[in-house]
Amino acid sequence: WQSLNKMAQQGKTGLQSAVELVNDLARDFSEVESFNVTPRPPAEIEVDMRLKREKELPFKQNVAPCVELESVCIASHVHFQALFDQEKNGLRCSFNEGFSLRFKTFLGKLTVPINGNAVLMRDQKKQIVMEVSTKVPGIDFPVAFTIPLVERLQEARKRST
Numbered sequence: 001w002q003s004l005n006k007m008a009q010q011g012k013t014g015l016q017s018a019v020e021l022v023n024d025l026a027r028d029f030s031e032v033e034s035f036n037v038t039p040r041p042p043a044e045i046e047v048d049m050r051l052k053r054e055k056e057l058p059f060k061q062n063v064a065p066c067v068e069l070e071s072v073c074i075a076s077h078v079h080f081q082a083l084f085d086q087e088k089n090g091l092r093c094s095f096n097e098g099f100s101l102r103f104k105t106f107l108g109k110l111t112v113p114i115n116g117n118a119v120l121m122r123d124q125k126k127q128i129v130m131e132v133s134t135k136v137p138g139i140d141f142p143v144a145f146t147i148p149l150v151e152r153l154q155e156a157r158k159r160s161t
Helices: 002-028 149-160
Strands: 031-041 043-053 055-064 067-086 090-105 109-115 118-122 129-135 143-147
Touching: 002 031, 002 043, 002 067, 002 090, 002 118, 002 129, 002 149, 055 143, 055 149, 067 118, 090 129, 143 149
Parallel strands: none
Antiparallel strands: 031 043, 043 067, 055 067, 067 090, 090 109, 090 118, 118 129, 129 143
16 A cells, blocks of 8 residues: 555656646746646646747757757647656656757758657756757657757747847
């Protein structure tokens, strides 16, 4: 019984931490039309967020010779499921839609959707970042990025005012 009780408590704590992290992220988005967090027992949540308009957040990072990550694109509809990851102290997310990465390559600009796993967590400055690993056309192996999501959102808000 102690093991089951401990598991239930960890699930409750993880769920509470997950909801707090998602609420903080949604607060940094501007122009949110709707925001829904649905708990899925024992420790999963489903997040559905609608924004008034799409966002493109500039984020320059070299990936490989002749390949540069140019920006993070956020659609007007963001949908994902997430589990609390105690090791990362964040959310292991499975994105269905809403996030993509735009690359500048020798073939031109390519937009790659983030489908599948990413981790939303706080960095040392307590800012929300997203760790993502994705395949990039023309590169044989997945490329990993840590995107300072809240920092990019705040800079985009400053530029629009």
